[in-house]
Amino acid sequence: MKLGISLVIFFLLFHVSKSFSQVTLRGVVENENNNAPIPYAMIFLSNTSNGTLSDSLGNFTMIIEEGKHELIIKSMGFTTLNYEFDHSNIQNRLYKFKLASNDLELTEIEVDSKRDRVWYNNLEVFKSYFIGNSTNSMKSKLVNPNILILDDQSVQRTLLAKASQDLIIENTNLGYTIRYLLQTFEYNMAEKKIFYGGYSYFTEHDGLSKRKVKQVETNRKRAYEGSSMHLLRAIYNNSVAEEGFIVRRLKKIPNINRPSEEHLDSIARNLRLGRPTPYTFEEFARLKKLPKTIDQLEKKPVDLSQYITKEDGGKITLHFEDYLQVIYTKAKPDPNYVLPHKAENQESLIHFLNGKIEIYENGSFSPPFDLLFEGYMGWLKTGDLLPLDYNPL
Numbered sequence: 532m533k534l535g536i537s538l539v540i541f542f543l544l545f546h547v548s549k550s551f552s553q554v555t556l557r558g559v560v561e562n563e564n565n566n567a568p569i570p571y572a573m574i575f576l577s578n579t580s581n582g583t584l585s586d587s588l589g590n591f592t593m594i595i596e597e598g599k600h601e602l603i604i605k606s607m608g609f610t611t612l613n614y615e616f617d618h619s620n621i622q623n624r625l626y627k628f629k630l631a632s633n634d635l636e637l638t639e640i641e642v643d644s645k646r647d648r649v650w651y652n653n654l655e656v657f658k659s660y661f662i663g664n665s666t667n668s669m670k671s672k673l674v675n676p677n678i679l680i681l682d683d684q685s686v687q688r689t690l691l692a693k694a695s696q697d698l699i700i701e702n703t704n705l706g707y708t709i710r711y712l713l714q715t716f717e718y719n720m721a722e723k724k725i726f727y728g729g730y731s732y733f734t735e736h737d738g739l740s741k742r743k744v745k746q747v748e749t750n751r752k753r754a755y756e757g758s759s760m761h762l763l764r765a766i767y768n769n770s771v772a773e774e775g776f777i778v779r780r781l782k783k784i785p786n787i788n789r790p791s792e793e794h795l796d797s798i799a800r801n802l803r804l805g806r807p808t809p810y811t812f813e814e815f816a817r818l819k820k821l822p823k824t825i826d827q828l829e830k831k832p833v834d835l836s837q838y839i840t841k842e843d844g845g846k847i848t849l850h851f852e853d854y855l856q857v858i859y860t861k862a863k864p865d866p867n868y869v870l871p872h873k874a875e876n877q878e879s880l881i882h883f884l885n886g887k888i889e890i891y892e893n894g895s896f897s898p899p900f901d902l903l904f905e906g907y908m909g910w911l912k913t914g915d916l917l918p919l920d921y922n923p924l
Contacts, residue, residue: 553594554621560589560604563629572606572630573710575732577613578895579920580707582732595621596920598891603712603730604628605697611712613730646677653681657692660718660725661913665865667704667754668914674699692716692727702914705754706736706747711913725909728900733918752923754915757859757877759908760894767847767890769836775861778833781854781880783824790818828856850887854880857908868910879908893919 560572568589575582576595585591595618604612609630646654654676662668675698682691693713700709714729739747755761757775765774790798798815801808810818833855840848859877868874882903888896896902903909 553596554618555623556593556595556602556621556626557624558591558593558626558628560585560591560606560628560630562609563631569606569609569630572604572609573732574602574604577601577603577730577732578916578918580733580735580918581920582734598893601730603732604630605712606630609633611730649683650681653683653690654679656690656718657681657716661692661716661727662700663910663912663914664867665911665915666867667702667750668912669867670704671700671702671914674701686717688720690716690718690720700913704747704750705915705917706739706744706751707733707918708736709733709913709916726900731913731916731918751917751921753862755917755921755923756862757907758894758911758915758917759881759902759904760917760919760921762857762859762894762908763890763896764892764894766835766839766849767892767894769839771835772832775859777858777860778835779831779856780829780833781856782827782829783854784827786822786825789821789823795819846889847891848887848889849883851883852886854882856880859907864907868907874907877907880905881908895919 558574560569560574561567562569568585568587570585570587570589572585572589572591573582574585574591574593576593577600581593581596583591583593597618599615599617602612602614602616604614610633612628612630614628657679658673658676662671662673675696678694678696678698680693680695682693683689685691693716698709698711698713700711702709710732712730713727716727718725736747761774762771762776765771765776771778795815795818798808798810798818800806802810802812802815808815835849835851838850840850842848857879859879862877864874864877882905884901884903885898888898888901890896
């Protein structure tokens with residue numbers, strides 16, 4: 532089985548579970564140092580379109596759906612606050628949220644506006660691996676790239692990125708403006724691995740024509756179908772096959788024909804020093820190219836309901852030790868998705884880094900960095916991201 536070379540560990544620091552029950556959260560945002568109200572602070576549930584601003588006295592009100600949430604509160608000059616809670620714990624009272632001053636944030640905002648050629652090259656790499664190269668991604672624009680601090684020197688063959696403010700992404704195809712609070716970005720150039728994550732808040736584009744609204748709805752549905760969010764919702768509802776997914780177990784068996792890394796290093800050292808070795812340079816190069824593991828794919832689809840544990844309080848955990856090959860049969864890959872071979876369906880590989888995750892009804896999971904995606908799902912980036920309160924119906 533062949534998959535794309537790009538790997539991605541993509542985590543969003545949130546988990547939400549949407550249902551029909553609602554509660555009202557009333558709060559006030561205050562300065563931790565002097566208890567003074569903080570006006571016009573940005574408040575939202577991570578990776579949703581549910582958000583608001585505090586008023587001139589720091590007060591705010593939000594309607595909270597049933598489930599677990601992560602509330603994000605951000606204001607210039609203060610440390611961003613993230614608060615995890617369950618809607619059932621919200622009481623009819625006023626909650627006070629204290630923000631600590633952050634002088635460092637104020638100084639980091641004054642980033643030198645001069646950029647050299649290397650910075651612009653790194654910017655293109657960042658956009659390629661953060662926003663992506665899909666049809667939706669190519670129609671997305673990073674509005675404020677100059678706030679990015681791009682570092683390709685601290686770690687060998689690795690690009691690191693951070694931002695002094697939230698990134699603003701205009702996604703024309705999906706009709707959203709995304710404010711993304713980037714927490715981490717790391718691109719390993721040698722291994723082609725991506726690791727990034729943060730908090731995102733979606734706002735709808737206003738004033739669209741009826742024709743544009745219809746096109747946006749079509750694009751959103753297309754982005755949703757076959758996505759990791761779609762798959763996890765299907766697993767939660769035990770409707771994987773009905774939703775168009777074929778899921779098989781894949782084991783990676785150590786390749787006995789490939790010497791160990793220690794043995795290969797020893798051969799390389801002997802060749803470099805001119806010492807006797809049973810291998811020529813050509814034979815050594817062939818051994819180095821051999822895969823470390825061989826894929827063993829089961830033909831019969833996996834019944835994931837057998838690996839689900841339901842605990843008291845509604846907690847649902849998915850336990851799985853091997854890899855999952857996931858094929859979505861109801862849609863073709865994006866035209867920009869390039870593979871050495873022609874792919875008729877969206878094909879992905881998912882690895883559970885610690886053998887289990889907790890999943891939620893809306894398609895999120897926890898811990899937020901415990902799934903590794905390869906293939907099609909790993910190729911999709913922020914340009915195809917949908918809020919967790921998106922409903923294709």
